[in-house]
Amino acid sequence: MESKRQRPLRIAIVDDYAVVVAGVAAFLADEHIDVVETGASTSVHSDVDVVLYDTFGQVQGRGIDLEDFVRDSDALVVVYSWNLEPKLIEQVIAAGARGYLSKVLTGPQVVAALERVMAGEIVILPGAEEASGEGEGDGDWPGREAGLSPREAEIIALVTQGLSNKEIAARAFLSINTVKTYIRTAYQKIGANRRSQAVLWGMQNGFEPDTLRTIDPELVLRTARTSPRTAG
Template identity: 30%
Template sequence: MSGTVPGPGPVTRLLLVDDQQLVRSGFAMICSVEPDLEVVGEAADGAAAVERARGLRPDVVLMDVQMPVMDGIEATRRIVAEDLAKVLVLTTFDDDAYVDDALRAGASGFLLKNSDADRLVDAVRTVAAGHALLAPEVTRRVIERMVATGGDAGPPPASGAVAPDPGLARLTPRESEVLALVGQGMSNTEIAGELFLGEATVKTHVSNVLAKLHLRDRVQAVVYYHRTLT
């Protein structure tokens, strides 16, 4: 279905969590036709999701937000805290609070349910590969909110912007270039094209940037960039 189907390789195991059976069935139908994705379980509420994640140890959990017994934010927090799986939050609610809460709970991605099938599949692959992902519809707004409120995005900016964050001095010139492009929301593929580098090289640079600046993922890198350099 997706235009970016990878070659033979490891299969990503998925746990689908939503209180509506039809929604879970729809996600299962979309994912099951992809050769590198396998739905290994389902859950109808957050508490059941945590228990199923403990037993199944999926690679990625597709998590709804509003559910009975335990909501998706708390379930995400527990799954991430126990390092059971990466979590991709899916919701119909285009609401900043849900995005902020999901990211602070440790979600690796946030996608609206009205996204098309290809975007959903690509989002699962992105999160499974260890990258962070935000729905394009909400990325800029979330960044602006987190920058304005001093959200959890690594070291704070220098007082009065008198001096740059000392962490930046640890970056090589190329890593600084990569940080700037990540900060603009570019993917590894787009950065590779911009800098005429291989994607593997870009991935290494991104990993070095995150490690040197003590950032958890690309979302934090984007916020860090806008807090310290713009």
Template identity: 35%
Template sequence: MTSQPVSVGVYSHQEIVREGIMSLLSRHPDKVAVVPTPTHPGDPDPDVVLYDVMALLDGDTGPLGYLVDMTASKVLAVGHDLRPDLVGTALTTGVDGFFSIGADEKELLAAVESAATGWRAGDPGENPTVGSSASAARANQLGGDLGLSEREVQVIALIARGRSNQQIAAELFVSINSVKSYIRTAYRKIGVQSRGAAVGWAIRHGFGSTD
């Protein structure tokens, strides 16, 4: 880790989650310093904030938006496997990455380290500890808040990269008719009616337009 302990704030509406994560982190004072999470201008910004996505259950993204837009902290979403839509909402709001509430102590520390020191080369991949901006895991979560299936996410991502229907079919090993079906259902879910609008939506929501 870094030479100084990484300052970490934990944001959760659930006391058991908040206290549990803080307790695990507090066992490593040489690596982590648990500090208050900033809520108002003038509050000190931790190096990293761990944000429990269950705080989004009421649809209020204001506190998360404040952490993302108004602080210098790296913000990691703490995801729950039964609510991938909330992770999708957090990613759309602009968090720097995510990891599962089921992560063990070693993975938790690795997530904090990754956020504080920059994404390690080993993070991007199918199952990273932290879903950084370059990871396949992050892409699979995008659009979850709108009910996009994994296949629909793949199709939208490929459209954003300029692939034709034929190229998408070849890359995903599906038929052209299947691609058209995925496109129709995905367009309906994201509220667009054209390929150009789909590309614009994808870029605005973090899919990117290049490989």
């Protein structure tokens, strides 16, 4: 059966870090999608098919949580993450997300997964590097130029936001010792000897969450003209 979709998939990319959002948008730029809206964890304003919820640096209680997006949005919510811990994936799906995609996936794989979600499936694709979080993919994140891996960068983001090692471990579903290992290797790369230095470095190098939200007016107008939802 041929796909009924004649227009590009409309998505909103949500994350509190502008560089992460820009990286995801660029990564998907050549695919059959329209990135209608991007920005921080606030309500999605546009008529979109899927909210691609990037978990980088997300802290429960900041902005709008995943459950709020699921409850308040007409769009389907799909989580996009380096963190592939099974317990986290279970929680996300239980909260109402329609998919959980690894960042090791290629652009075409991500879009194919989103199309499956639109067709009614719940799609979980951990990718080839299950639970490692060290594959770099084609996206971007704060600290990449300093040599930080995605997981190291996320740990520094949480440190910059004031979380303790215990809180980071709970948030990332990691052991305390694993968190300490990531912190130690990250500190070596950024030249920090103590937490206060790491926080200062983070604040100076793009690890403070952003609040900017951008909507592409041309795509919004096109959406209004082509949306099948107006048909009742």
